[in-house]
Structures are given as structure tokens and as C-alpha cells.
Amino acid sequence: MARQIKPTPVLKGEDAVNFLSKIEQRKKASKEELERMNAGFQRINKMITFKF
Template identity: 90%
Template sequence: MARQIKPTPVLKGEDAVNFIYKIEQRKKASKEELERMNEGFQRINKMMTFKF
């Protein structure tokens, strides 16, 4: 039997400030990284042969 999923806790105080700071500091993927990821996606997508 599956376990019940607990609600996600709300961030407060310094934890919330740190979370927002880290989100603002993240870097966007470069054009080369996006192209590499898209090529990988296309290769995997070709392997998928699901028939619904």
C-alpha cells in the first residue's frame, strides 16, 4: 500500500530569503546546451514506439 504524501512545508524567514536568492542567481542554459539537450530529446523520441 502506498504511503500518504505529506503537504509541502511553507518556507519562512531566512529559508525563504535564501530560496529566492538562489532562484535569482541561476544561470540560463546557453544556446549550445539547449541544442545538445534538444538533440538528445530527438534521439530518445525516435526510440519511443508506444502505440496507444
């Protein structure tokens, strides 16, 4: 039987402030980077075959 997953703790105080500031500073991927990742996904997706 699997173990129960503990609930995620609530962020309070300085931890919450740090988390929000890091979320606001994140950068979105450029169009070129998205295209590169999508090409890699397509290449890997062609190699994978699922036979059930």
C-alpha cells in the same frame, strides 16, 4: 490504496531568504546547450515506440 501526499511546508525566515537568493542566481541554459539537449531528446524520441 495510495497514501495521501502531505502539504508542502511554507518557507519562513532565513530559509525563505536563502531560497529566493538561489532562485535569483540561477543561470539560463545557453543556446548551444539547448540545441544539444533538444538533439538528444529527438534521438531518444525516435527510439521509443508505444504500442497500445
